[in-house]
Amino acid sequence: MLSDLVNRCRPLPADATLLVLGAGFSGGHLAALARQLGTRVLTSVRLPADRCDPNTLRFDSQLNQLPDPAQLQGVTHVLSTIPPERDGQDPVIRCLGDTLQRLPLRWVGYLSTTGVYGDRKGAWVRESDPATPMQERSQRRLACEEAWKRLDGPVQILRLPGIYGPGRSPLQAILRGELQPIDKPGQVFSRVHVDDIAGACWHLIQQAAQGRRPPIVNISDDEPAPSAQIQGYAAELLGITLPQPRLFSDASQTMSAMARSFWAENRRVCNALLCKELGYTLLHPTYRSGLLDCWEAEGFKASAASESKAASEPASA
Secondary structure, three states, X not given: OHHHHHHHOOOOOOOOEEEEEOOOHHHHHHHHHHHHOOOEEEEEEOOOOOOOOOOEEEOEOOOOEOOOHHHHOOOOEEEEOOOOOXXXXXXXXXXXXXXXXXXXXXXXXXXXXXXXHOOXXXXXXXXXXXXXXOOHHHHHHHHHHHHHHHOOOOEEEEEEOEEEEOOEOOHHHHHOOOOOOEXXXXXXXXXXXXXXXXXXXXXXXXXXXXXXXXXXXXXXXOOOXXXXXXXXXXXXXXXXXXXXXXXXXXXXXXXXXXXXXXXOOOOEEOOHHHHHHXXXXXXXXXXXXXXXXXXXXXXXXXXXXXHHHHHHOOOOO
């Protein structure tokens, strides 16, 4: 949980200001961590819920709604989670690149995807491996990576596999009976818990301050695994038996093109640079730890405890 992360993280210097461009699931977690550690945080959204909040900035590249450069004065650290535009351009670089280069930046992170490695037929991929993206969306991400690398500043490209966490886990789908496991022999997926995205970003910021800033870093857990195996463990936490896995050759006949594209690539993402060389300790090194956190955070632990207590109490006369 985020509180566990807060307890082990060191604050940034008092003059630091973090700008999170795209404060959704991943960006919002880093923003929350930074605020709990006492750092001033600015976040961008397309439509601020509270237009009076000076720390929430409107940024909509399609409508040319941009923050006033004066609002960005004092920003020292930046994380961008905003996806590419349809033509492969990065909206932040296109609209705010010149403004960012005038700021006293100490660290800039761009959340990309391990999809840029393409299909490796189950082999491990490291940051030194060439990017050979198969999917159009991954090709756009690679184009954005290159745009960020050209920015004159302390940029790190952070490549992420599948992201999960409380509210984005298989637990609710299993509970609703909507999840059908699929078996594709030899296929594995890498994942990372959203808390470890925030924790790794914070760790990389601290490392960069000490002069250690490799240009590309994979952020993933230690144990790539078949999706049916992960779903089976989630069902075990809920005390539910899943249907027998359906063969991929059968299931693919009714899949959307997007769904098939995810199954078309098979790779294991190596995190040795982040964890061994740079010294980050994962909060959730496996899906078991991560799903147990989701089970607790989504209220299933409390519900199970309540049901157990009710079952143990004697019936009233």
